[in-house]
Amino acid sequence: MNHKAAVFLLCLATVQVFCQSSSPKYQPGTITAVAVHQPAPGEQPSDAPKYDLSIVIGDTNYLVLYTPPNGAKTxxxxxxxxxxFLVGSDTLTINRGPTGTAELPILHREALPAKSGLDWSKAPSQYYSLKLENLTKVLNLSDDQQARxxxxxxxxxxxxxxxxxxxxLSNKDKLNTLEKIVRSSDKKMKPLLSEDQVRILTDLRKNQKQELKKRIEEQTASKQN
Known part of the structure; x- marks a missing residue:
């Protein structure tokens, strides 16, 4: 399983992104680091706080500049x-779900080294640390919903x-079993969600499954050639 398939596998389990559009141009990505922006030589200082976001999309790491809206300090x-994310020549557009989109200028980009497959020993910690936080962020869960x-x-x-x-079990069998487990959890969660939240969750699962299937088919075809 290549790196892109591994990313989609984790996305399938974590419900971390919300898609308002079915456009294939949008790609799932993960924010890996957030730091206060340090002006480069010759860059004009600003009173408004700015932050550098490191974002991994597929096999590329992007460093983008984020300025909080309305003078916010956090x-x-x-x-x-x-x-x-929608990757442009000079910007990344982030789909923030119910709050809309934001266009972030790209400061730097670099290709990541290829990975041979998903590191199953690290997957649990990545999964458990993100799941509830991402559900809360993407579905805008209330405190009561989080508790339930x-x-x-x-x-x-x-x-x-x-x-x-x-x-x-092979990685393929693990993937199939994982999908069944997540589907079972979704079935239990849906009665606790609003109609809009259920729609978001359903659309997300559909998009993730299609993308993951596509990546696996591409990998299978490359092995046969």
């Missing part, structure tokens, strides 16, 4: 959150811990 993003969904995620985490630790 940044609304944090490392580990997933969104959909937490036991569902704890049960899911236990099943996935066993899945990731098994040595008798």
């Amino acid at each position: 940044v609304e993003y944090s490392a580990g959150l997933d969104f959909l 969904i937490k036991p569902i995620l704890e049960n899911e985490a236990g099943k996935l811990r066993t899945l990731w630790n098994t040595t008798v």
